[in-house]
Amino acid sequence: MMIEKMLENVRTKCPLIHNITNYVTVNDCANVLIACGASPIMADDKDEVEDITTICAGLNINIGTLNRRSIASMLIAGKRANKLNHPVVLDPVGVGASKLRTDTAMQLLEEIKFAVIRGNISEIKTLVFGSGTTKGVDADMADKITEENLDEIIAFAGVFAKKTGAVIAVTGAIDIVSDGHTTYCIRNGHPMMSSISGTGCQLSAMIAAFIAANPHYALEATVAAVSAMGLAGEIAYERLSETDGNATYRNYIIDAIYNMTPDQLRKGARYKMR
Amino acid sequence: MMIEKMLENVRTKCPLIHNITNYVTVNDCANVLIACGASPIMADDKDEVEDITTICAGLNINIGTLNRRSIASMLIAGKRANKLNHPVVLDPVGVGASKLRTDTAMQLLEEIKFAVIRGNISEIKTLVFGSGTTKGVDADMADKITEENLDEIIAFAGVFAKKTGAVIAVTGAIDIVSDGHTTYCIRNGHPMMSSISGTGCQLSAMIAAFIAANPHYALEATVAAVSAMGLAGEIAYERLSETDGNATYRNYIIDAIYNMTPDQLRKGARYKMR
Amino acid sequence: MMIEKMLENVRTKCPLIHNITNYVTVNDCANVLIACGASPIMADDKDEVEDITTICAGLNINIGTLNRRSIASMLIAGKRANKLNHPVVLDPVGVGASKLRTDTAMQLLEEIKFAVIRGNISEIKTLVFGSGTTKGVDADMADKITEENLDEIIAFAGVFAKKTGAVIAVTGAIDIVSDGHTTYCIRNGHPMMSSISGTGCQLSAMIAAFIAANPHYALEATVAAVSAMGLAGEIAYERLSETDGNATYRNYIIDAIYNMTPDQLRKGARYKMR
Numbered sequence A, B, C: 001m002m003i004e005k006m007l008e009n010v011r012t013k014c015p016l017i018h019n020i021t022n023y024v025t026v027n028d029c030a031n032v033l034i035a036c037g038a039s040p041i042m043a044d045d046k047d048e049v050e051d052i053t054t055i056c057a058g059l060n061i062n063i064g065t066l067n068r069r070s071i072a073s074m075l076i077a078g079k080r081a082n083k084l085n086h087p088v089v090l091d092p093v094g095v096g097a098s099k100l101r102t103d104t105a106m107q108l109l110e111e112i113k114f115a116v117i118r119g120n121i122s123e124i125k126t127l128v129f130g131s132g133t134t135k136g137v138d139a140d141m142a143d144k145i146t147e148e149n150l151d152e153i154i155a156f157a158g159v160f161a162k163k164t165g166a167v168i169a170v171t172g173a174i175d176i177v178s179d180g181h182t183t184y185c186i187r188n189g190h191p192m193m194s195s196i197s198g199t200g201c202q203l204s205a206m207i208a209a210f211i212a213a214n215p216h217y218a219l220e221a222t223v224a225a226v227s228a229m230g231l232a233g234e235i236a237y238e239r240l241s242e243t244d245g246n247a248t249y250r251n252y253i254i255d256a257i258y259n260m261t262p263d264q265l266r267k268g269a270r271y272k273m274r
Helices: A003-013 A026-036 A049-055 A068-083 A099-111 A121-129 A150-164 A191-195 A199-213 A218-239 A246-259 A262-268 B003-013 B026-036 B049-055 B068-083 B099-111 B121-129 B150-164 B191-195 B199-213 B218-239 B246-259 B262-268 C003-013 C026-036 C049-055 C068-083 C099-111 C121-129 C150-164 C191-195 C199-213 C218-239 C246-259 C262-268
Strands: A016-020 A039-042 A058-062 A088-091 A116-119 A167-170 A175-178 A183-186 A271-273 B016-020 B039-042 B058-062 B088-091 B116-119 B167-170 B175-178 B183-186 B271-273 C016-020 C039-042 C058-062 C088-091 C116-119 C167-170 C175-178 C183-186 C271-273
Touching: A003 A026, A003 A199, A003 A218, A003 A262, A016 A026, A016 A049, A016 A068, A016 A199, A026 A039, A026 A199, A026 A246, A026 C246, A049 A068, A058 A068, A058 A199, A068 A088, A068 A099, A088 A099, A088 A199, A099 A121, A116 A121, A116 A199, A116 A218, A121 A150, A121 A167, A150 A167, A150 A175, A150 A183, A167 A218, A175 A218, A183 A218, A191 A218, A191 A246, A199 A218, A199 A246, A218 A246, A218 A262, A218 A271, A246 B026, A246 B246, A246 C246, B003 B026, B003 B199, B003 B218, B003 B262, B016 B026, B016 B049, B016 B068, B016 B199, B026 B039, B026 B199, B026 B246, B049 B068, B058 B068, B058 B199, B068 B088, B068 B099, B088 B099, B088 B199, B099 B121, B116 B121, B116 B199, B116 B218, B121 B150, B121 B167, B150 B167, B150 B175, B150 B183, B167 B218, B175 B218, B183 B218, B191 B218, B191 B246, B199 B218, B199 B246, B218 B246, B218 B262, B218 B271, B246 C026, B246 C246, C003 C026, C003 C199, C003 C218, C003 C262, C016 C026, C016 C049, C016 C068, C016 C199, C026 C039, C026 C199, C026 C246, C049 C068, C058 C068, C058 C199, C068 C088, C068 C099, C088 C099, C088 C199, C099 C121, C116 C121, C116 C199, C116 C218, C121 C150, C121 C167, C150 C167, C150 C175, C150 C183, C167 C218, C175 C218, C183 C218, C191 C218, C191 C246, C199 C218, C199 C246, C218 C246, C218 C262, C218 C271
Parallel strands: A016 A039, A016 A058, A058 A088, A088 A116, A116 A167, B016 B039, B016 B058, B058 B088, B088 B116, B116 B167, C016 C039, C016 C058, C058 C088, C088 C116, C116 C167
Antiparallel strands: A167 A175, A175 A183, A183 A271, B167 B175, B175 B183, B183 B271, C167 C175, C175 C183, C183 C271
């Protein structure tokens, strides 16, 4: 796999990405999309999402801070993107934390074909089993990805990938990306990334850009985006001084994506086929 | 008072805090909650706020950028939190600047029992007297807390605390925290903190985390949170170079909370019982 | 023109600016307003926008992430501001990208008198010709402002200024500010500014502050704000290290506005009457 080519294509093609996302981390999503070479547009009114998604190359649906109004827009935009064969990413933020989030995620899965679904292990479990142990927007402690439960998680990610036809990205201490046939484990990143609100949201936005720029390589493009985000977390961590904390770290991660060269990604990415 | 213990408990218990807050400073609220050791979740749709607040340890209601939809959710979430005995914080951002904000704040005070109410002096005056001199979201000039009017402010904070049963935190050049029986003055902070949009919002979110982690010490936990925020403002100010401005200062304050140790808080907090 | 006086007046008068703006870049708008000496308030509910705009000195309407609810509020607030003779700025973010945005912008132009309209060349073209080549929120490639098409753009900016009675600011590689009689070209700024989501939104907010503080000098105040933003982009760029990217750059630009002295603006501004 030419992982560096995936990033290069984002930078060359500058895909415009339509985001229907939460208002908590939306600014970081916009800036990380620019940092990786894409162009962001945020629009969530039902009267414009069809127009917006039509001029875009990909759609990123994120259910954080969802509401009745934005849910309707997600469905409209998703269906339009499907009709146009634009790739659609689902980030099921906090699914399982409320009936509304779970119901919404299930409805989205039913009515929209996703190219990639990215979540933490608690969120993906909830999607697979219909209910889960999600506590808020972070993965449940009992749900940590470890060497011990890795095989089990790979198995159900594969089953879920086959069922949905989507590439499944389960991100955590170890990241798992599977299309149901091939699975990759990615060992980039730094534990401090979980101290920033929205690294997951940012990654989902980036995945949308990567798969939009590499339309025939959804699996590989997702691996590239996941690796790039993790690598950025490592690079940014190295820059931190003793007095820096999670706010500076947040900026440095986006900075690292901005400065990342394809060559740097090729050398720094630590992914392995299982 | 073991102020350092209050912070320690936030870090140990990692309380999940439900925020119904404005879209201006929401990202800073999320990151400062993580910085102090808590975990944030933002949710404002009436169809999910009961579920969300149920899995949380505390609720933070902030009326900045309020709207008909979010007001309904504030009432629903607040009542549920009351029923579950979860502490609820009110940040009456800009109350007095519009009839809608004043009416909403009054309705919230009537229907929900708050553990802590935090605002600047103009906002708290408006809550007490029903109308005020609030101009926008900043305290009115004539409303500055000084050594001269300190006793007067302490007096009406105490009366308001007794009336509402809430701990009242009036923040400004000098911070006043009162439960109607005991009052503390806190002299941490730096004037440049008012150059950042949302230090007040961040503090209210942190107060929710501190009182959720210290359920029997609402007064002391509030003093701890107020001191921690002020101390972070001092530490962050020391880091500024000549070319740094309010954007960098904003990041450094959150960084300072992230790195603050209980011992550092104990040594740096400047609070005094009146 | 005493460009430095325009900034000085913002710092002396601290105008309160009402913003009805998108949730993507709203925090940066708030902090840049404080940085330049103004005071921000964000409010978008139809039941409070009249009250809020009444206590403010200027109104900034930005149609990014618009929705049915906020559109109604824009109209109500704009009319009230007109009645009170408060200056109103329009930032037609992404107009042309959807029918809703175009229709909304046209309706706003019809029902509200704007003091200044600021957009990139694609957006302004769309306003002038009723439809445009807007692709998302960035200027279309074919729409770059160059030495070659400068005269043509100046011409239609002038026509549009006469038609609307507003000062027109077309921002890009070269910035053009025209009131239909006098036109200025501003050559401050740095190409990397387009790597940040929201420098345009921030500038529009700042323009509102500058014209509110300099009520009889809408043209000059707009030139001052445009120059200040561009100069801040230059100063911030100089501070960047090799590992810094667009996130740090974003902070440094706001920092540069915060630290900008009238004298620095006078010396650094590169504007010329055409």
